[in-house]
Amino acid sequence: MAINVDKDKCIGCESCIAVCPTGALTMDAGKAIINQDSCVVCGACISECPVEAISKKEVTREVSNNEGSDIWVMVELEEGKPMGVSFELLSVAQELSKKANEKCCAVLIAGDAGSIPQELIAAGADKVYVVSGAEYADYNNELYTNAFCELANEYKPNAVLFGATVDGRDLAPRVAARLHTGLCADCTALDITDSKIVEWTRPALGGNILATIICDEHRPQMGSVRPKVFKGLEPDASRTGEVVNYQVKNAITPKVTIVKKENLTSGNGIKIEDAEVICCGGRGMGDLDKFKVLEELAALFENSAVAGSRAAVDESWISHVSQVGQSGKTVAPKVYFVLGVSGAIQHLAGMKDADVVIAINKDANAPIFSVAQYGIVGDANVILPKLIAKIKAYKEA
Amino acid sequence: MNIIVCVKQVPDTEKVKLNPETNTLIRDGVENIMNPYDAQALETALILKDATGANVKVVSMGPEQAKDVLKDAIALGADEAVLLSDRVFAGSDTLATSIALANAIKAAGEYDLILCGKQAIDGDTAQVGPEIAELLGIPQVTCAMKVAFEDGKFLVERENESTAQTLAVAGPVLVTVTRAEKEPRFASIKGKMKARKTEIPVLTGADVAVDEKTVGLAGSPTKVVKVFTPQVAKIESEIINEEDADKAVDMLVEKLVGAQIITR
Numbered sequence: 001m002a003i004n005v006d007k008d009k010c011i012g013c014e015s016c017i018a019v020c021p022t023g024a025l026t027m028d029a030g031k032a033i034i035n036q037d038s039c040v041v042c043g044a045c046i047s048e049c050p051v052e053a054i055s056k057k058e059v060t061r062e063v064s065n066n067e068g069s070d071i072w073v074m075v076e077l078e079e080g081k082p083m084g085v086s087f088e089l090l091s092v093a094q095e096l097s098k099k100a101n102e103k104c105c106a107v108l109i110a111g112d113a114g115s116i117p118q119e120l121i122a123a124g125a126d127k128v129y130v131v132s133g134a135e136y137a138d139y140n141n142e143l144y145t146n147a148f149c150e151l152a153n154e155y156k157p158n159a160v161l162f163g164a165t166v167d168g169r170d171l172a173p174r175v176a177a178r179l180h181t182g183l184c185a186d187c188t189a190l191d192i193t194d195s196k197i198v199e200w201t202r203p204a205l206g207g208n209i210l211a212t213i214i215c216d217e218h219r220p221q222m223g224s225v226r227p228k229v230f231k232g233l234e235p236d237a238s239r240t241g242e243v244v245n246y247q248v249k250n251a252i253t254p255k256v257t258i259v260k261k262e263n264l265t266s267g268n269g270i271k272i273e274d275a276e277v278i279c280c281g282g283r284g285m286g287d288l289d290k291f292k293v294l295e296e297l298a299a300l301f302e303n304s305a306v307a308g309s310r311a312a313v314d315e316s317w318i319s320h321v322s323q324v325g326q327s328g329k330t331v332a333p334k335v336y337f338v339l340g341v342s343g344a345i346q347h348l349a350g351m352k353d354a355d356v357v358i359a360i361n362k363d364a365n366a367p368i369f370s371v372a373q374y375g376i377v378g379d380a381n382v383i384l385p386k387l388i389a390k391i392k393a394y395k396e397a
Numbered sequence: 398m399n400i401i402v403c404v405k406q407v408p409d410t411e412k413v414k415l416n417p418e419t420n421t422l423i424r425d426g427v428e429n430i431m432n433p434y435d436a437q438a439l440e441t442a443l444i445l446k447d448a449t450g451a452n453v454k455v456v457s458m459g460p461e462q463a464k465d466v467l468k469d470a471i472a473l474g475a476d477e478a479v480l481l482s483d484r485v486f487a488g489s490d491t492l493a494t495s496i497a498l499a500n501a502i503k504a505a506g507e508y509d510l511i512l513c514g515k516q517a518i519d520g521d522t523a524q525v526g527p528e529i530a531e532l533l534g535i536p537q538v539t540c541a542m543k544v545a546f547e548d549g550k551f552l553v554e555r556e557n558e559s560t561a562q563t564l565a566v567a568g569p570v571l572v573t574v575t576r577a578e579k580e581p582r583f584a585s586i587k588g589k590m591k592a593r594k595t596e597i598p599v600l601t602g603a604d605v606a607v608d609e610k611t612v613g614l615a616g617s618p619t620k621v622v623k624v625f626t627p628q629v630a631k632i633e634s635e636i637i638n639e640e641d642a643d644k645a646v647d648m649l650v651e652k653l654v655g656a657q658i659i660t661r
Binding site: 019038039040041042043078079139142145166167169170172173176178180184186199205209212214215216218254255256257258262263264271321326329335345356359364369370372373374376377382386387391395 | 619627645
């Protein structure tokens with residue numbers, strides 16, 4: 001179970017060395033050699049090698065379980081309503097299920113299901129599995145894992161999609177470990193083969209590379225999907241579907257309890273993931289007072305919010321609920337003003353789907369300019385007040 | 398109180414850059430570091446140690462060179478460290494990694510709290526923590542911003558997209574950490590000297606009674622079938638490089654009005 005380089009075939013082009021994420025490949029006397037201690041057997045070098053000198057020894061695995069049908073979506077609620085990502089997932093699941101000739105199913109675990117099942121059917125679900133009861137009103141890892149795994153063991157899905165949200169990524173790995181199956185985190189592209197194997201594509205190494213992953217010998221195939229990458233379907237009230245109310249058989253008492261809970265708001269109450277215009281500041285803003293000036297810029301636009309890079313959050317200039325990037329949120333606003341943010345790949349991962357990016361940064365070589373349609377090379381703190389004044393003047397003229 | 402902290406040695410991905418011409422990774426000068434979220438988990442453990450006198454044991458899985466981050470942890474104040482290292486683990490996905498680490502933790506003795514970083518910055522999966530918790534059959538709390546110990550229970554503060562919560566749970570429990578209550582400390586001279594003298598024990602799969610079929614490539618349900626560099630779409634870019642800030646702003650506003658981004 002290792003990667004091997006065929007020295008006779010290797011032409012010494014070094015292209016494998018450039019793609020190795022762990023630096024396991026080096027050159028020795030004009031041939032690539034591999035340090036097995038640092039190699040993680042990711043296979044990046046195999047597809048890169050132009051002369052097929054690199055190969056992986058196949059391993060025989062124990063097939064544990066590969067029966068299952070239908071593509072499931074775990075619905076996540078926020079204040080009693082499905083989150084946007086749940087509709088995005090239903091749209092993807094519908095596409096995959098059509099291709100595989102399977103059903104698109106939603107799993108709803110809720111305090112009170114109300115009319116949500118109908119809403120999910122209108123958004124693309126052919127079937128909705130409902131588990132409801134007062135104990136499910138707030139997300140609890142133990143209760144939700146227990147209910148979900150019972151459902152999965154009973155109805156055996158082919159694949160399950162979770163939203164790559166904080167709670168989605170809390171639940172999915174727990175479920176995957178209990179069902180002893182594979183899980184792909186934070187996917188940004190999905191496809192399905194003729195033999196109903198889902199191809200999960202996800203960024204790795206801070207978004208520097210993309211990897212396509214399969215889980216062909218275990219069911220269900222599981223993955224979490226990054227919010228805002230896909231678009232939900234337009235609700236169609238004429239769609240019909242089946243609702244299955246499920247009673248959990250093995251009730252449990254959770255060990256973790258909520259002792260306090262409060263709603264988080266970001267400034268004017270508009271969440272960055274919902275805002276159409278985002279004004280994002282980074283380390284280059286200098287200090288909290290200067291950072292606050294971004295609020296004046298945001299105030300000039302409807303449905304706007306102030307956000308921050310990881311550096312701004314680390315400086316406590318803004319709450320991490322308003323953080324954009326790999327370790328924060330993914331946003332796709334119409335307009336993204338970005339000031340004093342150099343644009344590390346982790347930041348770009350969180351905002352590259354914005355329609356228009358307007359960057360202001362001192363460093364003309366900052367990577368943020370590579371994703372910006374408009375921009376000014378200059379000190380954000382000098383430019384920002386002038387920009388606010390100028391926009392005000394235009395609006396009032 | 399016994400605390401186990403799981404740490405991973407990772408390449409400093411923030412320093413990895415893309416060569417825009419060849420679209421390949423520039424790795425020159427990229428060092429290996431302790432995963433930053435694991436450093437937050439370690440600090441969380443050390444804060445609890447300061448408050449309760451807990452024993453802090455650090456566990457890592459990786460090649461021989463991962464001893465470096467374990468020595469760093471000792472220098473910062475951890476009491477013990479152990480490295481799990483074996484070729485049978487190569488190619489492990491998150492489930493196989495969790496099986497290996499869960500076995501190492503079982504072999505490490507009694508514990509009240511296991512702390513992990515919320516995710517590692519090389520893989521960014523955030524899965525190994527919860528999977529270890531499931532394999533050990535203990536509850537989990539992810540993405541903690543603060544962990545305190547009061548009246549026999551751990552109080553964990555966490556946030557999701559819309560709410561801030563405080564959760565209470567008695568040990569043993571596994572908590573993944575986004576941020577410690579305060580900035581991670583620096584190593585003292587005394588700590589560094591202790592680290593230099595500490596021999597890090599290395600355990601193999603056999604030492605922790607791992608079934609070889611459940612780890613490494615053979616034990617990994619997921620398989621990487623393709624790795625590629627993202628295609629960055631070239632965009633039309635109008636970047637103003639003008640010394641006079643007023644002029645620059647005038648030019649930008651004109652463009653934004655033209656594009657109907659700014660409207661009356």
